[in-house]
Amino acid sequence: MGWFIGFVVYSLIWWTLLFCILPIGVNPEEGSLEEGGWRGAPAAPQLGRKIIWTTILSAVIWLAIYTLIESDLISFRRGWLAIPD
Numbered sequence: 849m850g851w852f853i854g855f856v857v858y859s860l861i862w863w864t865l866l867f868c869i870l871p872i873g874v875n876p877e878e879g880s881l882e883e884g885g886w887r888g889a890p891a892a893p894q895l896g897r898k899i900i901w902t903t904i905l906s907a908v909i910w911l912a913i914y915t916l917i918e919s920d921l922i923s924f925r926r927g928w929l930a931i932p933d
Contacts, residue, residue: 849917857913862906869898869905 849857874890916922924931 849914854910854914858906858910861909861913862902865906865909866898866902869902872898 874893876890923929
C-alpha cells in the first residue's frame with residue numbers, strides 16, 4: 849500500500865469513526881426555547897476528547913487493515929481469491 853492510498857484509507861476510517869463516536873454521551877441542554885438555543889443542542893459535546901479517541905481508534909483499525917493487506921493473507925494474485933488470467 850502506497851502512502852497516498854494509506855492516507856485515503858485512514859481518512860475514510862477517521863471520518864466514519866467520528867460520526868459513530870459523536871453521539872456517545874450527548875445530553876441535550878436543559879431549559880426551554882424561550883431562553884435561547886436549540887433544544888437538541890448538546891450541553892457539553894466534548895469534541896476534543898472525541899477527536900482524540902477517533903484518532904487513536906482510527907490508527908489501530910488502519911494498522912490492522914495495513915497488516916492484513918501487506919501479509920498476503922488475502923491475496924487476489926494467488927489462492928482461491930485469485931483473478932483468472
